[in-house]
Amino acid sequence: MILKHCIKALAFSALTCVSAFALTARAVPSAPANWPNIQYDNAIPDMQTVLGYSVGQRITSHPDMLRFFEALQQAAPKQVKIFEYGQTWEGRKLIYAAIGSEQNIANLAQFSNDMQALSDPRITNKNEAKPLVKDLPASLWLEYSVHGNEISSTDAAMMTAYHLLAGKGDATVDNIMQNSIVFIDPLQNPDGRSRFIANYYSTVGMMHSSDRLSAEHNEPWPRGRANHYLFDMNRDWLAVTQPETKGRIASLNKYRPLVVIDLHEMGGDESYYFAPSAQPVNPHMTKAQIENINLVGRNNAKHFDANGFDYFTREIFDAFYPGYGDSWPAFYGAAASTYEVASSRGEIFRRLDGKELSYEDTVLRHFVASISTAEAVANNREKLLKDYYQYQVDAIDAGKSDKKERVFILPNKRDRAGNFKLAKLMTEHGVDVYQTTEKVKMCGETYAPGSYYIDSAQPRGRFVKTTFTKQVDMSKAFIEEQERRRERKLGEQIYDVTGWSLPLMYNLEVDTCGKGVSGQHRLVKMTDTLEGNVINPNATVAYIVPWGDMAAGRFLTAALQQNVTLKTADRAFTLDDKKRYPAGSLIIEVATNGADIAATVQDIAAKSGALVEGVNTSWVTKGPSFGSNDTYLMSAPKIAMAWDDPTSSLSAGNTRYVIEQQFGYPVNAVRTSMLARADLRHYQVLILPAGRYQDGLGKAGADNIKQWVEAGGVLITLGSATTFAADADIGLLDVKRELAIKEQDNNEEPDAESSTVAGKAYASRDDLIKHSENSEESPDFVAGVLANVEVDQEHWLTAGVAPEVVGLVYGDDIFAPIRLASGKNLAWFKGEDDVLASGYLWKENKKQLAYKPFLIHQPTGNGMVIAFTQEPTTRAYLDGLNVMLMNAIFSAPAHAYVAK
Known part of the structure; x- marks a missing residue:
């Protein structure tokens, strides 16, 4: 038997064992x-x-x-x-x-x-x-x-x-x-x-x-x-x-x-x-x-x-x-x-x-x-x-000795679904997570019942530290060596992302305390569920789902698939001088739905974890009324996604997972080669994940997509797909990708047809390095950092999104802003001193990335292009960006003008 012969052959020659199976005879050296x-x-x-x-x-x-x-x-x-x-x-x-x-x-x-x-x-x-x-x-x-x-x-x-x-x-x-x-x-x-x-x-x-x-x-x-x-x-x-x-x-x-x-x-x-x-x-x-x-x-x-x-x-x-x-x-x-x-x-x-x-x-x-x-x-x-x-x-002991960040607290003031998901995730990792059952005072602050906290003075405390602190530093010596290598154009040695703080990626508020916690609390368990609830389930006028977390998002996708008639409000509104609802809130009117709408709403709320409020009046005292032109009827969009070469398989898979398994909505994968000639009229949304589409789609494919957009389609581009859309020869998006910032006297290129160049005197080795630089090259590649993003609060595409979110920056793409004549920059990176949320970012990239767009909206004919300059679905762990992506997928078709 060859297996037995192989292992026994170790007694004579391990490599001879290998040759026993070779397809063709070849000489191998013997070994002990x-x-x-x-x-x-x-x-x-x-x-x-x-x-x-x-x-x-x-x-x-x-x-x-x-x-x-x-x-x-x-x-x-x-x-x-x-x-x-x-x-x-x-x-x-x-x-x-x-x-x-x-x-x-x-x-x-x-x-x-x-x-x-x-x-x-x-x-x-x-x-x-x-x-x-x-x-x-x-x-x-x-x-x-x-x-x-x-x-x-x-x-x-x-x-x-x-x-x-x-x-x-x-x-x-x-x-x-x-x-x-x-x-x-x-x-x-x-x-x-x-x-x-x-x-x-x-x-x-x-x-x-x-x-x-x-x-x-x-x-x-x-x-x-x-x-x-x-x-x-x-x-x-x-x-x-x-x-x-x-x-x-x-x-x-x-x-x-x-x-x-x-x-x-x-x-x-x-x-x-x-x-x-x-x-x-x-x-x-x-x-x-x-x-x-x-x-x-x-x-x-x-x-x-x-x-x-x-x-x-x-x-x-x-x-x-x-x-x-x-x-x-x-x-x-x-x-x-x-x-x-x-x-x-x-x-x-x-x-x-x-x-x-x-x-x-x-x-x-x-x-x-x-x-x-x-x-x-x-x-x-x-x-x-x-x-x-x-x-x-x-x-x-290490947790107990930390007098600043011993305890991490999730106040749970906003994004109830996100806080619950993160608490459950840490429990799945084996961390002891607690939820307060009464008011608890920690380091001078009073936290309401339902807040979560994690004491790092526990066996999994180091895991808590490495996943909850904003910054985990690489060694000073390693960083100095990377900067030296970068200066010498040797290529840096950073293998993967350098920022991964979970509260930042979930876009959740987190406080810290240097003392242990007393007061009533319960241990979060893997069997816990996010409980939905309907206040006033027998409402006579409507049910309202406040927008802004994934429980509301899952309610939306379930309701659309069950043919519930609902609307979304572009702006915040106040009902009868009593309750204010955020922009993007869902309105399910009793009169436009079937007799079983109350039972349907309760069922969806229970399964999604959403909080729903039944109301007996539609009298709005501030903001758009239920029948306003700023309140749009939503319908279940058919979503196509580019699939196969030259799409990035990771981007395509991560994005499809987020939509199907986190949002709970089906996606139809279409081979990229089909998009160049396919009749897309029965789709309302087309997503191009990251990829190099110049070869797979080219100008003909872009023209086909553009005609579909002009007729009322919604094109969403992610990461490097935005680079394709912005290509001057492609013409889907009216922005430009930036080259790296260079010093002015470094932009002199020799005449390609001349055998000589004007002479210069160099005073140092630094001059040699400086004048060896290419005048036109991309910004330095970034292995992956978390960056702070500011969000326009007065557009339907950012409804329910916090004023600041965190995104992942990867690669070397930085885009100039879109002109107001063509569209709007709806989210952009913060200034040079504040752009880095976690990780290590080259100083030149910090400077150039500041105030550059993260989310772009460009109306085109009856449709629109929505461009994310970075990928919001990477590894499906940027939960804090999910509401923004949901708006792009589900609210955008309601704002497109398609002949019905």
């Missing part, structure tokens, strides 16, 4: 063995027996992976247990396997309870923790293939599980099984992997091709990286929007594994990466955590050296953003890291050095890393447990 004395139990089935092929012969599908793990559990039920932790959007099962000795697996439920006890020094003091540290097994969580086209780790997971269960007479395996529990999540993204496999094998011809130009190595849109909604799930651990992420977080919170490893793939011309990570490191991580993951890295290095495997550390893949699969666990106390292997992106790949990288090569390296990691965890069982408990103690 890792596990020379191992024997395999024939009672444990291998892949050849279960699936008909051996490891590395074929890219294993999701159904085959399930079959193999089920066969392992059937053969060794006392040493492995499989748990289902969720289902994907497409209905595929998500599993993890717990592997260990018979005793460790039999005690799995008690292990979970003991880890919960060890996780909270408030209930388990140091004396009580000592026997747990002494007796508990260590624990390792190995998570594989979160990106569906990073294929090798799932097969490595299968190989690792077999090795641990079938391996006999080997000290390493015995040590791992006796002293630890190894949790294996073999396939985090079944939907993406299934998409990759279907595309890959459909392109294979007579022989597999190693040519990087071949169809085998060039996936079609949207590729297999993302899940069904095209989320990069490795960045979903902060917002927790996808069912796959939700299930994983619940599982990790149940067992609190001490070490968590996320196994990935990178470019095929690379080697292998493991810890230590690159800079910057999140300052809320501890020295012990960093030491422990480096200890694991050293053990990996020992095994990689023994096998002659190249690897690198520290150069890329930082540990700063807390929303990765390898960083989120650090904030409950685990030591965590990512591993990356050079990818064959298929069964064989020719590297730039001329060597061929096989699928088996990549699987073997992840397998070796998995076992060597498990060995390090077992060897350091007591140290890891001790450090884990101390992490919890120190987290509580």
Whole structure:
């Protein structure tokens, strides 16, 4: 059996093992063995027996992976247990396997309870923790293939599980099984992997091709990286929007594994990466955590050296953003890291050095890393447990010692739905969140019942700090190095967003206090729901839904889909000198709806969480009356969204998710190539997510869309789609993209037809650098910061939106304002000194971004173009922008003049 031969071959040559599966014979160097004395139990089935092929012969599908793990559990039920932790959007099962000795697996439920006890020094003091540290097994969580086209780790997971269960007479395996529990999540993204496999094998011809130009190595849109909604799930651990992420977080919170490893793939011309990570490191991580993951890295290095495997550390893949699969666990106390292997992106790949990288090569390296990691965890069982408990103690002490920001308070004065969602999200992360049940005084301020607060003097206090503080700083040395590199045009090394404060992204008011809280409160639970309510449910004239949060938004989408007749008021109004309702409020008149409207309103309110007020008069004393020209009848729009190349799959998927799953409204995905010639008359809204549409749509497509807009359509552009719309040759949007600001004497370009240029004297190296600059180039690229945005309060498109919101700035697009003759700038970035809300922004970008538009409205014929200069749906975690986007989608069609 080839699998058994492969692992046994480690006794002679790990790389010879790889060559045993090669499609074509090729010479490989020999290497020392890792596990020379191992024997395999024939009672444990291998892949050849279960699936008909051996490891590395074929890219294993999701159904085959399930079959193999089920066969392992059937053969060794006392040493492995499989748990289902969720289902994907497409209905595929998500599993993890717990592997260990018979005793460790039999005690799995008690292990979970003991880890919960060890996780909270408030209930388990140091004396009580000592026997747990002494007796508990260590624990390792190995998570594989979160990106569906990073294929090798799932097969490595299968190989690792077999090795641990079938391996006999080997000290390493015995040590791992006796002293630890190894949790294996073999396939985090079944939907993406299934998409990759279907595309890959459909392109294979007579022989597999190693040519990087071949169809085998060039996936079609949207590729297999993302899940069904095209989320990069490795960045979903902060917002927790996808069912796959939700299930994983619940599982990790149940067992609190001490070490968590996320196994990935990178470019095929690379080697292998493991810890230590690159800079910057999140300052809320501890020295012990960093030491422990480096200890694991050293053990990996020992095994990689023994096998002659190249690897690198520290150069890329930082540990700063807390929303990765390898960083989120650090904030409950685990030591965590990512591993990356050079990818064959298929069964064989020719590297730039001329060597061929096989699928088996990549699987073997992840397998070796998995076992060597498990060995390090077992060897350091007591140290890891001790450090884990101390992490919890120190987290509580750190919270208590903060005399300024110990407690974070959500007063819940506005955006009731947003406050509730954020409180529930933090609870899902494992944070203790409280809601006041009476008036509570904190640091001199009195907070009404219903306010939320989080005391950072708790085991998850460091997670609270890194997600609730406005600013988490990168190290001074790292920033200085990035500025030096930028000056030298070497390219900065910031890997991902530098700002992610959750209250800012939700656009919620948050206060802080340096003292603990007393008074009546309740612990927020995952089972809590946002309760809707209808005041005066038997109203005789109308029902009013105050606009401004997502509970009202969900009420709107449900009502539209149930054919409820309703209106929206462009301006705030006061009813009978008693109650003021904000702009955008929904009006459902009894007379224009059916006899069952009261029951319908109550049902929708209960399901959406909206607050609704029934009224018995329509006498408005200030603002537009119910029959005013400033009160518009709304209808259910048909929404089309550009899909497929050249649309950004992430932008398309994130946007579709926000509309369908957060707003509760269907979207029709239309392939971009169809938009160039399609009859769009039956759509009221067309959304262009970020993308490079010059190739996919071009002038002809833009002209088709423009005719549709002029006839009454609403075009919404997001991020780089706004760049396309603003192109002078395209002509959909009357704005211009700005070049970087340059000093005046730097704008002199030599005559292209001349062989000479006027002479200049340089006094310093700075002059050389200054006059080497291009006179026309884009602003410097921004990896992702949170920026403050001011909002026009006198337009229907910003109804219900706060005077200031926070948006994400990414990339290098900055736009000049639209002229009043063409449209309006309805939201714009704040001034240079105030524009940055969180993160690190180059000083030149701060200066140039100030007072530039974020939201633009341009009437065109009977329709309009609504342009967001940045994406409001990135990662579906900018909840504070959702009302603005809802206005664009649902209010805009009511303001377009379409012949009915």
